[in-house]
Amino acid sequence: MKKLVVLTGAGISAESGIKTFRDADGLWEGHDVMEVASYDGWHRNKALVLDFYNQRRRQLHEVKPNLGHITLAELENDFDVHIITQNVDNLHEQAGSSKVLHLHGELLKVRSDNPHRFEVLDWTSDLNLGDVDSAGNQLRPHIVWFGEAVPALEEAIAIVETADYLAVIGTSLQVYPAAGLMHYAHRNTPVFYIDPRPATIHDLQNPLEVIPMNATEGVPHLKHKLPHL
Numbered sequence: 359m360k361k362l363v364v365l366t367g368a369g370i371s372a373e374s375g376i377k378t379f380r381d382a383d384g385l386w387e388g389h390d391v392m393e394v395a396s397y398d399g400w401h402r403n404k405a406l407v408l409d410f411y412n413q414r415r416r417q418l419h420e421v422k423p424n425l426g427h428i429t430l431a432e433l434e435n436d437f438d439v440h441i442i443t444q445n446v447d448n449l450h451e452q453a454g455s456s457k458v459l460h461l462h463g464e465l466l467k468v469r470s471d472n473p474h475r476f477e478v479l480d481w482t483s484d485l486n487l488g489d490v491d492s493a494g495n496q497l498r499p500h501i502v503w504f505g506e507a508v509p510a511l512e513e514a515i516a517i518v519e520t521a522d523y524l525a526v527i528g529t530s531l532q533v534y535p536a537a538g539l540m541h542y543a544h545r546n547t548p549v550f551y552i553d554p555r556p557a558t559i560h561d562l563q564n565p566l567e568v569i570p571m572n573a574t575e576g577v578p579h580l581k582h583k584l585p586h587l
Contacts, residue, residue, distance in 0.1 A: 362437040362584070363521035364430060365539055367444045369528020369553060370573040374421045374449055396504045404487060404496070411499040412484040415465050418447050419482075426527065426573030427453035429581050436585065437523075442514045444529065444536050446501055459517065461510050461536050467500035511535055518542040523587075524564070525550045525580060528573050531557040540564075548587065552576035 368376075393399045394410040423431075431454035433439050441450050441458045446465045450458045468481040472495040479497070489497045502508055514536075518524065524543045530553075531537040540549055545563045552569045553576075559566065569576045 359436070359438045360522040361520055362433060362439045362523045362525065363518055363543075364439065364441045364525045364527060365443075365518075365529065365536070366430075366441060366450070366527045366573075367529025367533075367536075369530075370424070370426045371445050371447055371449055372528070373424045373426060373572060373574050376417065376421055376445075376447055376449075392504065395501070397506060400498065400503070407499070408485055408487065411465065411501070414446075415482070415484070418465055421447075421449070423449045423453035424574050426577040427455070429577040431455045433581055433584075440517050440521075442517060442536075442539065444533060459510055459514055461502070461508055461514060463499070463501035465499070465501075468497040469500045471496045471498045508535060514539055515542050519544065521547050523548055523550070523584065525552065525577075527552045527577065529553065530555075531559065550580055550583075552580065 389410060394407050400407050427449050430439065430441060434456060439455065439457065441455050443450060443458060443460055444462050446460065446463050448466055466480060466482055468479050468485055470477045470491040475491065475493060475495060477491045478500055485497060491497055518539050519542050521543050524540060524547050526540055526549065540562065543549065543564055547564055549562065549564045549566045550569060551559065551566065552571060552573060554570060554572050556568050556570055569579060571579060
């Protein structure tokens with residue numbers, strides 16, 4: 359089977375009702391992102407950060423995958439599909455995708471606040487002050503915050519390097535290092551960029567097709583196109 363690697367961003371989840379990471383005013387759900395998505399913010403006000411992600415986690419229990427997620431899962435019938443997502447929700451998994459790599463962490467997991475103890479736990483309910491790991495360390499959201507390393511980056515690069523086709527869906531290509539991943543594809547690998555407001559892509563040597571659609575329209579369009587390439 360040909361290998362289809364898919365990079366997804368906030369746009370695909372937005373169609374399921376999850377707000378994009380940052381609105382036009384620079385706020386995320388009414389908060390300065392550095393208050394709720396940085397390690398400094400965590401140290402300043404752990405209660406605020408926990409409440410913020412508890413709300414995101416509760417919201418996740420109320421939304422469902424959309425046609426974009428579902429169609430990507432269906433593509434596994436014909437392709438070896440690997441999804442690399444910037445999203446922290448589990449909508450790809452809910453839709454049935456079997457190979458999903460989360461670059462920026464997962465809402466339904468938590469980990470030790472101790473940087474020397476990387477204990478990750480599944481977590482579906484609220485996380486509170488006083489919830490600790492097996493060594494008594496406070497647990498924090500399993501989210502890659504601004505200024506933190508992206509542990510899955512090397513694995514993501516290795517996956518992109520082996521792609522026969524690369525699809526980039528629902529991302530403004532503003533958040534690095536994720537935005538640079540497409541440049542690791544082999545030069546002959548066709549790239550499809552699905553976004554209703556596509557950004558300009560610079561210095562890409564690959565064959566590129568821009569599909570200016572939402573994910574719910576663009577992914578089915580791609581599904582019909584791929585077998586004819």
